[in-house]
Amino acid sequence: QLQLQESGPGLVKPSETLSLTCTVSGGSINRNSYYWGWIRQPPGKGLEWLGNIYHSGTTYYKSSLESRVTISIDTSNNQFSLRLTSVTAADTAVYFCARVIARRGIRGVILASGWLDPWGQGTLVTVSS
Amino acid sequence: DVQMTQSPSTLSASVGDTVTITCRASQSVNSWLAWYQQKAGKAPQLLIYDASSLQSGVPSRFSGSGSGTEFTLTIRSLQPDDFATYYCQQYNSYSSYSFGQGTKLEIK
Numbered sequence: 001q002l003q004l005q006e007s008g009p010g011l012v013k014p015s016e017t018l019s020l021t022c023t024v025s026g027g028s029i030n031r032n033s034y035y036w037g038w039i040r041q042p043p044g045k046g047l048e049w050l051g052n053i054y055h056s057g058t059t060y061y062k063s064s065l066e067s068r069v070t071i072s073i074d075t076s077n078n079q080f081s082l083r084l085t086s087v088t089a090a091d092t093a094v095y096f097c098a099r100v101i102a103r104r105g106i107r108g109v110i111l112a113s114g115w116l117d118p119w120g121q122g123t124l125v126t127v128s129s
Numbered sequence: 130d131v132q133m134t135q136s137p138s139t140l141s142a143s144v145g146d147t148v149t150i151t152c153r154a155s156q157s158v159n160s161w162l163a164w165y166q167q168k169a170g171k172a173p174q175l176l177i178y179d180a181s182s183l184q185s186g187v188p189s190r191f192s193g194s195g196s197g198t199e200f201t202l203t204i205r206s207l208q209p210d211d212f213a214t215y216y217c218q219q220y221n222s223y224s225s226y227s228f229g230q231g232t233k234l235e236i237k
Contacts (some may be wrong), residue, residue, distance in 0.1 A: 014191040021168060044228075046216065046228055046229070046230045046231045047173065047216055047218075047228040047230070048228070049225065049226055049227065052224070052225075060224040060225060062225065063130070063225075096172055096173075101178070103161060105223065111223045111224070112222055112223065112224040112225070113161075113220040113221070113222055113223055113224075113225060113226050114220050115162070115175060115177040115178040115179075115184075115218065115220060116165075116173070116175065116218070117171055117174075117178075117184065118172075118175075119172035119174070120172060121171070121172055122172050
């Protein structure tokens with residue numbers, strides 16, 4: 001059974017960089033049918049997609065965060081990572097990683113968008129001095 | 130960006146009731162829509178994908194319908210375990226997706 005687990009610091013100072021890693025177990029991150037994504041949820045609020053990555057390294061980011069977000073992948077260790085620069089209190093949230101079951105477009109081309117399953121348990125990151 | 134709007138934001142119901150949650154998209158998302166259930170302190174869990182396909186292991190009292198801009202999640206014969214927050218998510222955009230703001234299902 002595929003499982004995802006987020007890890008990283010729970011406290012980050014304002015203006016610094018938030019870095020998280022998602023470790024995938026029970027299956028390979030190299031599978032062609034899947035993207036891998038990051039989603040966050042501020043306390044008491046809804047879900048916000050941050051970005052996706054494919055095993056090839058192709059990435060897609062939420063447009064409003066594109067200047068601050070970087071997602072990378074380490075296929076040898078079955079991990080993918082999130083970096084968010086210049087954080088503020090507004091970046092305080094539970095950060096989730098998830099597998100994206102990518103839908104297919106014309107001629108079976110794998111798209112970067114799909115439904116999310118499974119999710120990691122999430123990790124709370126607080127931005128505070 | 131496609132905006133997703135759920136209604137109601139909060140729904141009060143009793144065990145055994147049937148409830149419906151609506152999700153509207155600001156533009157057509159065809160049938161590229163999923164529903165998730167989230168309990169307090171936990172990660173969301175997939176219920177429905179492609180608007181009406183039931184995820185393996187999800188009870189059949191959950192069902193989804195709709196296409197284009199209007200979608201519904203129906204839960205029949207509510208069980209105590211069903212009281213949670215529900216989110217819709219569109220994935221029509223080829224490289225991104227967006228969520229509704231959530232509907233909290235409370236015990237009446």
